[in-house]
Amino acid sequence: MPQLKQYLTPKQKALVVNLDPNIYGTFAEIGAGQETVRHFFRAGGASGTIAKAMSAYDKDYSDAIYGKEEHNRYVNQNRLRKMLRYEVKLIEERLVKPENSNKKFFSFANTVTTINYEKTFKGHGWVGIMFQAKPGEDYSEIILHVKFNENDATLQQETLGSLGVNLVYGAFYLNDNPRELIKSLYDEISIDKVEIDMIDFRGPAFEYVDNRLMSLQLIKNGMTEAVIFNSEGNNMLPADLLYKKDVFAVRGSFRPVTLVNVDMFENGLEMFLKDTEGKPEDTVILFEITISNLKASGDIDERDFLDRVDVLAKLGYTVMISNFSEYYKLVEYFTTYRVRYIGVAMGVNNLLMVFDEDYYKHLSGGILEAFGKFFRKDMRVYLYPYKDPQTHELLTSENLRMSENLKELFKYFKLNRRIVDIKNYNPDHAEIYSREILTKIANHEKGWESQLPESVSKMIKERGMFGYKEGIEFEEY
Numbered sequence: 001m002p003q004l005k006q007y008l009t010p011k012q013k014a015l016v017v018n019l020d021p022n023i024y025g026t027f028a029e030i031g032a033g034q035e036t037v038r039h040f041f042r043a044g045g046a047s048g049t050i051a052k053a054m055s056a057y058d059k060d061y062s063d064a065i066y067g068k069e070e071h072n073r074y075v076n077q078n079r080l081r082k083m084l085r086y087e088v089k090l091i092e093e094r095l096v097k098p099e100n101s102n103k104k105f106f107s108f109a110n111t112v113t114t115i116n117y118e119k120t121f122k123g124h125g126w127v128g129i130m131f132q133a134k135p136g137e138d139y140s141e142i143i144l145h146v147k148f149n150e151n152d153a154t155l156q157q158e159t160l161g162s163l164g165v166n167l168v169y170g171a172f173y174l175n176d177n178p179r180e181l182i183k184s185l186y187d188e189i190s191i192d193k194v195e196i197d198m199i200d201f202r203g204p205a206f207e208y209v210d211n212r213l214m215s216l217q218l219i220k221n222g223m224t225e226a227v228i229f230n231s232e233g234n235n236m237l238p239a240d241l242l243y244k245k246d247v248f249a250v251r252g253s254f255r256p257v258t259l260v261n262v263d264m265f266e267n268g269l270e271m272f273l274k275d276t277e278g279k280p281e282d283t284v285i286l287f288e289i290t291i292s293n294l295k296a297s298g299d300i301d302e303r304d305f306l307d308r309v310d311v312l313a314k315l316g317y318t319v320m321i322s323n324f325s326e327y328y329k330l331v332e333y334f335t336t337y338r339v340r341y342i343g344v345a346m347g348v349n350n351l352l353m354v355f356d357e358d359y360y361k362h363l364s365g366g367i368l369e370a371f372g373k374f375f376r377k378d379m380r381v382y383l384y385p386y387k388d389p390q391t392h393e394l395l396t397s398e399n400l401r402m403s404e405n406l407k408e409l410f411k412y413f414k415l416n417r418r419i420v421d422i423k424n425y426n427p428d429h430a431e432i433y434s435r436e437i438l439t440k441i442a443n444h445e446k447g448w449e450s451q452l453p454e455s456v457s458k459m460i461k462e463r464g465m466f467g468y469k470e471g472i473e474f475e476e477y
Helices: 010-019 037-043 059-066 077-094 153-173 178-184 211-220 238-242 259-276 302-314 327-335 348-354 366-374 404-415 434-442 454-463
Strands: 023-030 050-054 104-113 124-131 140-148 194-202 226-229 246-251 283-290 318-322 342-347 379-384 419-421
Touching (some): 010 153, 023 077, 037 050, 037 153, 059 077, 077 104, 077 124, 077 140, 104 153, 124 153, 140 153, 153 178, 153 194, 178 211, 194 211, 194 226, 211 318, 226 238, 246 259, 246 327, 259 342, 259 379, 283 302, 302 318, 302 454, 327 342, 327 366, 342 348, 348 379, 366 404
Parallel strands (some): 023 050, 023 104, 246 283, 246 342, 283 318, 379 419
Antiparallel strands (some): 104 124, 140 194, 226 318
8 A cells, every 4th residue: 555645744844944953044924924933933942043033014114124115016026035135135244154154044035915804805925035055055045926715814824824834944955856845835735725826946056947847847736727937938927927918829739839830820919919909018928838738648748848938938939838728718817817808829720629519528508608708708719721631621710610509609709700810821831730840850851941930940950859860861752
């Protein structure tokens, strides 16, 4: 019978930290009381660990210490980083002396808002730690954003306290294994109590950590439904990026990015901007890959994952990894951030999948329930034509064959411009198929380069992506 993994409780973890004579630092908590540090006080032996604990709860007092925030927003990443850096500076000024040369200093901080009285806003917060993995080493840093799911402020405070202890413990004892560190954040915490939708590792302890892979761990572990990172590979908070913006999304495998993907994106976006009369700077563009797509060949191949997102980054695109197999869940997710308009570019094959009733058997309202969530009045599908490789027929919304019972429903969405054809496409790209390109690359055939953006072809060759091997003779076909 398999052994169940035993986890240390928050009290046990706090005691382990307290009994380590080399760990010493400060706690600064805003917005939910001193929920983390109280675990360390109660565990015993705290005098050797805690240099200072404070809660700058009053806004004016907090401003006097850390400075004012733009737009009076105090629960944000910038505030947390200010707190951490300020407290670390004090540690360096007051405690770094020859007699403390064996110490590993740290500063833990959080700034949160819990559920409001009317229970219309669940609350969220930022939690972080700056710490020395070795005495005298430069500081490393872990920052994460949480969204509370519980309906009681006291329960949220309890969860926050346990999460904070897990983070402090993980920083010192699991920094050599960030994947396990991420998992440990939920020790003694039910996965449905709190969501972690952004995490960031920095510093010498995490020199070789790729934050995009850490974002992927959040999805794999069920800690969140979607993560976003920009073309520089920096993790981004979805709320900061999406709130009250227009969103244009392109879903695909992007294995690799082809001229079809680029043509669909560019022409679909042009139509979307005209339809919404929006400005490019107010429009968020996302290239989305679902976790189910990454698992298409079994377990997720992290090298393959990085190859895909590296190619998208090379083209300057922002990437979203999600757990939304069905399109309606993607649209639902966007609406939680009060976006204005949503545009989704897709090919004919994907639209046929959207109209497949088998995908919605788990919904009590079936396909009608899904369509009510997907085809919203502020959402539109931009349909890219597809050339059948067998018949060479070009399929658009005008000649697409739907099952008899869905024909009228399809007509309804088409007449009400919930589905529109991308007219200004490049016919030269109609017979580009990514699976064929991958086969050519794997079989060392010629001719695939011209079907990809030039920078992508070059990158695949330089880095040996998708099975490409430099120096192998190509076969003639």
